[in-house]
Amino acid sequence: GESVGLHLPTLSVQEGDNSIINCAYSNSASDYFIWYKQESGKGPQFIIDIRSNMDKRQGQRVTVLLNKTVKHLSLQIAATQPGDSAVYFCAAAKSGTYKYIFGTGTRLKVLA
Amino acid sequence: GAGVSQSPSNKVTEKGKDVELRCDPISGHTALYWYRQSLGQGLEFLIYFQGNSAPDKSGLPSDRFSAERTGGSVSTLTIQRTQQEDSAVYLCASSFSGTKNQPQHFGDGTRLSIL
Secondary structure, three states, X not given: OXXXXXXXXXXXXXXXXXXXXXXXXXXXXXXXEEEEEEOOOOOOEEEEEEEOOOOEEEOOOEEEEEEOOOXXXXXXXXXOOHHHOEEEEEEEEOOOOOXXXXXXXXXXXXXX | OOOOEEEOOEEEEOOOOOEEEEEEOOOOXXXXXXXXXXXXXXXXXXXXXXXXXXXXXXXXXXXXXXXXEHHHOOEEEEEOOXXXXXXXXXXXXXXXXXXXXXXXXXXXXXXXXXX
C-alpha cells in the first residue's frame, strides 16, 4: 500500500544552525504535499504545502523542496530556534482524493 | 474561535463505558476528518465527512465506533463499550474542501485513557 516515511526518527541540531528533515513517499500519483509541526500535547500545526507543479516553496524561515523523480521532499528550517523543537511529519495526497497519507514524524531537538 | 476546537481535552473513563468526543470545525470548512494517534504512531484515519454527502467510515476500527456531523458543522465521535486499546489521542481536522488540495487544520485532540 501507499506509504510516507521519514528518514530519521530524531534529529538534533544546534540553535542557530539550519535543519533539514526528509520525507519519502511511495505513490508517484501523489501531487500535493504538506508539512506539519506537532508540539507535545498539541495537535499538528500546518507549516507549508507544495503542489507537484513546483520544486520549491518558501515560507517564513522554512523551505520545502520536492523531487518528484525520486519521490522525496524535504523541509528546511533556517536558523533553528528552541521553539522549533517538535515532531515534524509530512503528508501526501492525490488530486481529487481526500485521504492523506501521513508519515510517522521526525523529532527535532534544538540544542542550546 | 478561529481554529478547530475539540472537547474534552482529556477524558479518563472505565472500561466498558461509552464516551462522546466533540469537534467544532473552522467556520466555512466543508470537510471534516477524525483521526486516531497512538503513542509514537502516525495518524490513523477514522472517518471523513464532506458537506451533505455520505461519510467515508472505512477507517472505523469496529462497530463500537460511530460518528455524526449535524448541520454540516459540529461532529461527535462516539465509542461504545470502551476497551483499553481505545486509549489514544483522537484528533479532528477540517479543510475548506476535501478534494481540492487544501491543507487540513487540526484541533489539539482529546486524550482518551481507558482504565
